[in-house]
Amino acid sequence: MRNSFEKTRASRALLLVFVCSLLLLIVSFSTSVSAQADNDSDTPADSILALAAPAPATDLKAFDTDNDHGHSITIEWTLSADDGAGANSVISYRIMKSESPDGPFDSVGLVPLGATSHVNSSAIDKNSEGYFSDNTDYYYRVEAMTTNAALFSSSEIVGPVQSSGQWFNAGLVPVLIAILIFTILTMIFVQLAKKGMDLYVRPLAGIEAVDEAIGRATEMGRPILYVLGLGSAADIATIASFTILGRVAKKVAEYQTELNVPCYDPIVMAVAQEVVKSAFIDAGRPEAYKDDIVHFITNSQFAYVGAVNGIIMRDLPATNVYMGKFFAESLILAETGAAAGSIQIAGTDEIPQIPFFFVACDYTLIGEELFAASAYLGREPELLGSLKAQDYAKAVLLASAIIGILLINIFPDFGETFKSWFEVID
Amino acid sequence: MEMISIWIAAILTLGIFSFLYKDNPLYKACEALFVGVSAAYWAIVFYFDNIYKKFYEGAVTAEEPDYFLWIGAILGLLFLTRLVPKIGWVSRWPMALIVGATAGLWMVGYFVSNAMNQIGNTISNIIARDELTGAIAWGETFGTMVILVGVVSGLVYFFFSKEHKGVFGATAKVGTWFLMVTFGASFGYTVMSRMSLLIGRVDFLLGDWLGILR
Known part of the structure; x- marks a missing residue:
């Protein structure tokens, strides 16, 4: 009886020890996990704080965009040394604009890493979003951004720069030549039609x-x-x-x-x-x-x-x-x-x-x-003449396409130059 | 209130659909309502957007008035001379300006997109090669050939000064096939989008109105 009682006591003591050990284990494990979690949560912040800001974009230039109606300024820069190289920490560039070199600067654009230019433009309508006027001084700077919004570096400030419209769009000269040729063809055929030519x-x-x-x-x-x-x-x-x-x-x-x-x-x-x-x-x-x-x-x-x-x-x-x-x-x-x-x-x-x-x-x-x-x-002679001129213009375009294909396949450099005459932007 | 709106919309939808059977008084009522409401709606929109917001606020009450807007206003007034038969001919001036000036503006856009850029995009290497291995990319090469043949034969089809006979006629025939294939693809694509519009209406009738679809 006594033996059995002692056995029971011993087993209870063992059970108590086991439970205490288990509790101790759980507490120590949770403390360790919590400490680990604390360490983990500290790590990025510590590491970011430890990181240096990226190298800034350099050689910043801002100038009026050419061949346009105004309200447009082009900004160009040289990539940060940490963009794709160095610390490789740059993820984007933020373009900042102000009417004074002392600020305040507002963000007017965000471009991904590797980009070296941005066009800051607005519509002509004064009520449109982001509108800015021509012939007004503006200052720009470019910020090389990292994954941490607080960690970036600013380029030097450039300015003042003003936008203005151009009366003549030099990029459309090939179109002007084509339209002149078409007009001459139309006039010739209209005259021929008026003279009674069938x-x-x-x-x-x-x-x-x-x-x-x-x-x-x-x-x-x-x-x-x-x-x-x-x-x-x-x-x-x-x-x-x-x-x-x-x-x-x-x-x-x-x-x-x-x-x-x-x-x-x-x-x-x-x-x-x-x-x-x-x-x-x-x-x-x-x-x-x-x-x-x-x-x-x-x-x-x-x-x-x-x-x-x-x-x-x-x-x-x-x-x-x-x-x-x-x-x-x-x-x-x-x-x-x-x-x-x-x-x-x-x-x-x-x-x-x-x-x-x-x-x-x-x-x-x-x-x-x-x-x-x-x-x-x-x-009517005017309409018939213009229709004939259209046909001849189509023939010229067809011939140009065939000549261009031959050139680009036989003399690639000259062919590319020939092709560029047709690649105009309205 | 929402329930009333749904009922009105459902009755009007069924009224318009009833035209599929034949012209009937319900369709006529829906048509008159639709035309009347839309004409009145657009009259108000045009008044507020153009006369009030653009002209009155931009050229009359603005701190820095845009005087160019007065040109538009005067041309608009000239249009109204049509109402007085004796000086009605004056209204031809703003018409001539609208038609002539915009035709000239469009001309540049058409020349750039339909002529210059079209030819620029056609001029390319006939044999396309893989950038990494340098091997012939048969898919791209085939695509280039299709574009080339399509552009040439399509242009020949739209040549009006010569009869479609002989080699010229055969090339124009190829152009016709290209056009038909393009139209067929476009037809199928658009029919599917119209089906989605029909599904939207049926969904409204069976879901929002009758509550059969949830």
Whole structure:
């Protein structure tokens, strides 16, 4: 009994020792972990504090950006000795700007390591974000940054420097030469056309269909719908469309057919009214012209489409002509026209919309064919001459491409120089 | 309030969709509402953005007035002479300026992007080589050849002074194939984006309105 009691005591003592040891172990382990954690957390700070700031960027230059409209200053520097070399601690450069050499300096840009320049520019609009004015003194410095935002080094301060616009963009000289050549070609061909020279233009199915479609509308006694698209009066496609509208309106006036021109843009509407009015006068039927032939609908894309779709389904025009700039509404309009059984002729320079016109229209003018159409329909010397000049300009460009490819493959250096003539930035 | 907005939007959506069946009074009502609201909305936006904010605050009440804005204002007023038939011809002047000046401005942009840069990008080594090993990079070489043939045949297709016959016609035919492949790819891409618009509307009807989709 006593033996058993002693055994129990001994086992309890052992258990107590074991538990105490375990507790001691846990406490010592947690202390050690905590100490380790403290050490770990101290290490980066200590090491950063121990690190020196990186070497600064040097040879800082700030100057007005050339060949621009102003409001732009270019900053250049030589890389910090610790950028990709030395302590390798630079991760970026921060560009600081002030109106006084004494500051305060504000950040106007951040570029990654390895960069040696930055263009500090703003829009012309005074209300735009980051706007700065021309002919005002500015001072710059560049800060070589590390992973620690507090650890950086500043370059010397440069300035004062002012931005200003240039009247002549020297970078566009190749374009000026090309436009001069094109202008001379146009003048030559216009003169030849005026002298009665027969300038051949190959037939375009879509163009020839216009007259046929107007005739069909007359026979059926149904109107012609002419849609100028969503472009402004300044878009080239809309301008080409005005010429075609003039031709269509003249035929309509001659055949005494009804014409409907719903417009998206008020200025386009005003120009289109003038075009149609002139066409009716040319056709000898000024009394048939009414201002509401060309009318405004709305400046909202899909509301406009909804209204034109309504016109198509209610008036059932015999012919729909879509010429100009079109966007997401192209297929909606063309599908509705197809459902209404109209003959449809479309033309746009918006490449993503051409496939939709292809599938839903009877004739489609692709890109430049729209511009050619105005010359083809009008047969006026000025338009025919410019079309011929365009063809010759294309031939010159084609020859230039072939010559350039040959040069760059046979005489690489000369070829690169030749190529650089065509690489201009607007 | 939100519930009312959702119901109005759903009825208008269904009203516009009803046009797929045929023209009907509900569609006509939706169309009239859409056109009227949008025309009024844009009239107000144009007034505040252009007449009030840009012109009035920029040229009239500003500390340093921008006098160039007066040119725009005068041209805008000349446009209104259309309302008086006797002097209506004056409105042709601002029209001529808008069309002529912007056509001239666009000309430079078009020349740079559609002519000069296009040719600059076409001029490249026909045989492309791997920068590290110097071996022929067949993929890049093929790509260069496709661009070259595409540009040449495409330009020939858009040559209007010569009939498409013989070698010239065959080259133009190749240009047509290039155009059709491009249009086909563009068609597929755009159709998919339109499908996502349709899904958005269906999601609104079944989710926000009917609560079937959660």
